[in-house]
Amino acid sequence: MFRNKKIGVLGTVNSGKTVLLTSLLWHLYEFSPGSFHIGKEKNAEIKDANPVYELGDRDFNYTAYRRQFVEQGRWPDKTQDFAIARCTYNRTDSFWEHDVTFVDIPGERVSDVFIWQATDYADWTWKIERFWSGDTNILASMDAFKKCCQQVETTSASASESWDDLVKEYRNGLVALAGNFSPFITPSTFVLTTGGETMDGLSREDIESRPIWAEGDFFPLPGKWQNSRNEVLRSIYGRCESNFKKYKKTVLKPLYKEIDECDSFVVCVDIFNILSSGLSRFYQVKEEINMFFQMIRPSKFGEILINAQKAMNYIGLNYLLPNFMQTKPPKIAYVATKSDMAIPGNGKNRLEKLLGDLVRNVNNSSYVNSKLFTCCAGKTFEYDPDSKRIVFLTARGENYVSLDKWPELPTSWEKWDKDQYRGFLCEGIPLQVVAAAPPEQNNLDKLFDYITGDDD
Numbered sequence: 407m408f409r410n411k412k413i414g415v416l417g418t419v420n421s422g423k424t425v426l427l428t429s430l431l432w433h434l435y436e437f438s439p440g441s442f443h444i445g446k447e448k449n450a451e452i453k454d455a456n457p458v459y460e461l462g463d464r465d466f467n468y469t470a471y472r473r474q475f476v477e478q479g480r481w482p483d484k485t486q487d488f489a490i491a492r493c494t495y496n497r498t499d500s501f502w503e504h505d506v507t508f509v510d511i512p513g514e515r516v517s518d519v520f521i522w523q524a525t526d527y528a529d530w531t532w533k534i535e536r537f538w539s540g541d542t543n544i545l546a547s548m549d550a551f552k553k554c555c556q557q558v559e560t561t562s563a564s565a566s567e568s569w570d571d572l573v574k575e576y577r578n579g580l581v582a583l584a585g586n587f588s589p590f591i592t593p594s595t596f597v598l599t600t601g602g603e604t605m606d607g608l609s610r611e612d613i614e615s616r617p618i619w620a621e622g623d624f625f626p627l628p629g630k631w632q633n634s635r636n637e638v639l640r641s642i643y644g645r646c647e648s649n650f651k652k653y654k655k656t657v658l659k660p661l662y663k664e665i666d667e668c669d670s671f672v673v674c675v676d677i678f679n680i681l682s683s684g685l686s687r688f689y690q691v692k693e694e695i696n697m698f699f700q701m702i703r704p705s706k707f708g709e710i711l712i713n714a715q716k717a718m719n720y721i722g723l724n725y726l727l728p729n730f731m732q733t734k735p736p737k738i739a740y741v742a743t744k745s746d747m748a749i750p751g752n753g754k755n756r757l758e759k760l761l762g763d764l765v766r767n768v769n770n771s772s773y774v775n776s777k778l779f780t781c782c783a784g785k786t787f788e789y790d791p792d793s794k795r796i797v798f799l800t801a802r803g804e805n806y807v808s809l810d811k812w813p814e815l816p817t818s819w820e821k822w823d824k825d826q827y828r829g830f831l832c833e834g835i836p837l838q839v840v841a842a843a844p845p846e847q848n849n850l851d852k853l854f855d856y857i858t859g860d861d862d
């Protein structure tokens with residue numbers, strides 16, 4: 407008998423989702439009791455773990471990622487915006503056969519929630535307009551675009567010239583929002599293409615020619631253009647409308663459908679990146695997680711369902727609910743990733759506290775079960791107490807930082823100086839890959855037990 411579960415892994419680009427999944431699958435497929443401790447007694451074992459490939463271009467590319475680790479000492483490449491990993495396995499402490507699917511969800515797409523919820527393009531432009539008017543940062547960033555819209559209404563320029571002007575101004579607006587770590591960059595393909603490319607390392611020229619969406623740009627236009635007597639305005643409006651429709655269908659629908667089917671979620675947060683990026687980044691990540699559970703609201707997290715479950719459980723009549731509703735509360739595992747960067751001493755406790763403070767009030771429902779984790783999926787930084795140095799490998803060989811140069815985590819999200827945390831930006835290669843065994847992990851096993859288990 408199979409026990410099926412679908413688990414969403416949510417996080418902004420570089421929060422560590424792909425490495426976490428690669429490392430987890432690796433530990434399952436090449437299980438070794440000494441390096442992955444699961445079960446009540448911490449001595450259960452995984453048997454017969456096998457990948458299930460069936461989705462073609464959406465399959466999580468485990469084999470390639472693992473090979474990059476082992477043969478090239480490289481972190482996984484970014485090749486797709488979202489991916490799905492499915493596997494089956496047995497556990498020595500369970501008689502079920504487990505069939506678990508992980509969905510790697512880019513947090514950036516959460517910004518598109520207004521596109522997703524709009525009934526059509528006109529509805530979206532109206533909602534966006536209303537939303538923008540309450541946010542001074544967005545208004546400032548989009549000021550030139552709005553002026554450009556007004557200009558287009560009065561100019562005699564051709565449709566294609568006006569189109570190019572509008573694209574340029576909207577793109578500039580998005581660039582400004584991205585620079586401020588706004589959580590509302592939509593369409594989000596501008597910051598994360600469907601091929602997984604971000605804006606990191608792009609030159610100014612690259613950015614100036616970067617499409618908003620490679621399949622067809624679009625942006626919110628004044629509603630009155632739809633039925634305007636000016637043919638140019640009508641045609642520009644029509645073009646946006648049709649690209650909007652296509653975007654919703656091809657970029658958002660497949661992803662949001664997966665999200666809706668998830669039973670539980672792992673939310674990956676890179677605290678080190680937030681500390682070295684500043685307060686705006688903090689709000690961006692917080693808002694993204696908030697919007698995900700409150701606006702996208704995956705089915706299992708819906709108020710109505712949860713209230714029904716709660717009430718029926720309370721009066722002991724759970725069996726009266728239809729089968730699909732007789733489930734345990736959905737789970738959220740909040741994970742501070744890359745925990746090897748927190749050095750022993752102040753490290754893990756502060757990391758967990760910062761994570762807890764960041765996600766507080768995200769999900770107030772008492773029927774959702776949530777838990778905090780600090781995880782390392784591939785140990786990269788190691789403290790050597792003899793030399794009092796943090797040692798790590800890079801593509802050019804071994805490197806180190808002395809302990810007093812390594813940033814100490816703050817105790818809270820009070821005002822902090824991001825420059826103080828620049829040290830967290832240094833990159834290493836996971837230490838274990840040289841031996842080709844699964845990367846050394848920390849708490850990945852605990853996370854796995856929690857999120858795939860039936861207790862708690």
Ligand SMILES: Nc1nc2c(ncn2[C@@H]2O[C@H](COP(=O)(O)OP(=O)(O)O)[C@@H](O)[C@H]2O)c(=O)[nH]1
Nearest residue numbers: 419420421422423424425481744782783784786
């Ligand atoms: N030190 C450390 N760095 C990590 C770990 N996991 C990921 N990273 C770093 O974070 C980067 C982004 O990870 P990735 O999984 O690709 O992020 P994604 O964009 O969320 O899928 C990697 O290239 C590594 O540099 C970890 O466990 N420890």
Ligand SMILES: [Mg+2]
Nearest residue numbers: 423424484510
């Ligand atoms: Mg990834």
